[in-house]
Amino acid sequence: MIKPRVRLPSTASKGEVIEIKTLISHPMETGYRRDAQGHMIPHHIIHTFTCTYNGEQVFRADWHPAVAANPYLAFYTVATESGRLRFEWIDDTGTVYATEADITVV
């Protein structure tokens, strides 16, 4: 399985607004398409993305079928303290794709 990619600054000053970029490989199949044999391709999308910062949720997104395959998402948060950010993508088969990144706040 292809791992998600996350990019954020490794260090930031306290109170700084940091940009976090994420990219994950996923078909984001709408459920409206048919394959070459005419059979429906089952609905298969990531419906929830969350980012927690030392356990506290700082960003969340609900995704719907119109989101393209291999979704790219960039968002901002405030660097409050050193610690770990956890990113989770949950798709409708219940699979959780997760990755973590550390940040040092000086």
Next chain:
Amino acid sequence: MPWHLVALSAVLVVTYAALCLLDAGASAQYSVEGRRSGYTYLSPENQRLQDDDFANPGLLWVEQGRELWRQTDGTSHASCATCHGEAEESMRGVRTRYPRVDSQRGKLINLEQQINRCREVHLQAPAYPYESAALLALTTFVSWQSRGLPMAVHSDGPAAPFFAAGKHFFHQRRGQLDLACAHCHDQHAGQRLRGEVISQGQTNGFPIYRHLWQTLGSTHRMFAWCNTAVRAEPYPYGDDVYVNLELFLAWRGRGLPVETPAIRR
């Protein structure tokens, strides 16, 4: 003119010449003697997407390939790295030379087939199916090491018959639309086909991330797609006919930089 003014104007002329060269270098990189990479047909947004090593979705495959490179497999319990070490050094420039003639078997092989041959012979592991995620990832990772280097395949010597076959295929009419590759990509490149601008059909960016597919695809997937578009029966992936065509196209785009993983529409 006092000597220091002469020196100053000389410096200025040299600086100006250097700037001109730099400017020409920047724009000429994707275009060599009239051969234009698909990059030059992209919108500025897509060019930026290709150039951004984070946002470019093809990098997902590069990362997966990097893991596969070190992963032991098969009965030999070896990995690519066991023989080849660091890909950054050993694989640099490899993509520019493929397809090449395998002298042992007297056959033209492309990079995908070379990877699978390595797996079967040295790792003693089963070959990856063509167009599988693993084979695409390894091909992309290996090609990535040659990024920016000019394409330079051998079209003469033992490769000559394969090259001739590929060239013949390129100029042969096919399908219900009765079109050869050359009709669109040689004679009408740069003109419009409905909403699209027809490119020269260069292969220096493969495997490419194609928006239409919403995923990464190999040259052979593109050939099959093109064949279907002129309503011809496509050949199976990995077929000799397509490998020959790949050689001809690599020569046709000689000097263009490897852009893997390129973004295309």
